[in-house]
Amino acid sequence: MHNRLTLGYMTDKALKSVSHEDANALTHINLAFGVIRDGLLDMSRLPNIREIDRIRDYNATLKIVLSIGGWGAGGFSPMVGREDRRAAFIESCAKAVQTYGLDGIDIDWEYPTSSMANISASPDDTENFTLLMKDIRAAIGDQKELTLATVASAKYIDFKAILPFINF
Numbered sequence: 001m002h003n004r005l006t007l008g009y010m011t012d013k014a015l016k017s018v019s020h021e022d023a024n025a026l027t028h029i030n031l032a033f034g035v036i037r038d039g040l041l042d043m044s045r046l047p048n049i050r051e052i053d054r055i056r057d058y059n060a061t062l063k064i065v066l067s068i069g070g071w072g073a074g075g076f077s078p079m080v081g082r083e084d085r086r087a088a089f090i091e092s093c094a095k096a097v098q099t100y101g102l103d104g105i106d107i108d109w110e111y112p113t114s115s116m117a118n119i120s121a122s123p124d125d126t127e128n129f130t131l132l133m134k135d136i137r138a139a140i141g142d143q144k145e146l147t148l149a150t151v152a153s154a155k156y157i158d159f160k161a162i163l164p165f166i167n168f
Contacts, residue, residue, distance in 0.1 A: 005027050005168070006026050006027045007028040009067065010032065012046045012048045013048065015031070015051035015052065016051055018051070018054075020059075023062055024059050024062075027062065028063045028064075028145075029052075029055070029063070029064045029065070030065050030149075031052075031064060031067060031102075032070060032108075033045065033068060033069060033073060034046065034066050034068040035068065035069070035070075036073070036076060036079055040088060041089060041093050043096060050100075052101070053101075056101075063103040065105065065147060066096060066100075066102050067106040067107075067108045068106065068107055068108060068109075069107060070108050072117045072118065072119065073108070073109075073119070074118075074119035076112070077112070077119070077128075078120055080128035080132050081122055081128055086132060090132075091139065094140055097140050097144060103144060104144040104146055105145070105146055105147075106145075106147040107129075109150075110150050110156070111150075111151070112156045114156060126156060126157060127158070129158075130157075130162055133162045134164075134165050137166075146167055147168050
C-alpha cells in the first residue's frame with residue numbers, strides 16, 4: 001500500500017472555518033501565503049495563524065506547512081542572489097516554524113529565472129533556488145517538511161540538485 005498525500009492550500013481566512021471533518025480528510029495543509037518583504041518572511045497576511053492549534057486538536061497527525069510566495073509574489077530573486085539576504089530570510093523562516101509550531105516550509109516560487117509574473121528575475125535564479133532549498137533544509141532540520149510548488153518541466157529548477165533537500 002502506498003502512503004497517499006491529500007494536500008490543500010488554505011488561505012488565512014479559511015483557517016477559521018476548518019472543521020473536524022476537514023482536518024481529518026487531509027494529510028497536509030499549505031497555509032497560503034507568507035511573502036517576502038525587505039528580504040525577510042512577512043506573515044502579516046496571516047493574522048489567524050494561531051487557529052492551527054485548534055485544527056491540530058482535530059487531527060494530531062495533520063501537517064501544517066507555511067507556503068511562501070504564490071503567483072506574482074516577488075522578492076525571491078533579489079533575496080536569493082545575495083548570501084547575507086538569503087541567510088536572513090532563512091533565519092526568519094526557521095523562526096516562524098519554531099514560533100508557530102509549523103511542520104515545515106513550502107516554497108511557491110514557480111518560475112525562477114522568469115519575470116512573466118511581473119516580478120524580478122535573474123539568470124542565476126535556478127542555481128540560487130538550489131542554494132535556498134539546501135539552506136532552508138539545514139535551518140529547519142530533517143524532521144520538518146520542505147516542499148515546493150512548481151511546473152513539471154526542469155526549465156526553471158534543477159530537480160536533481162534539490163532532491164536531497166525536499167520532501168515533495
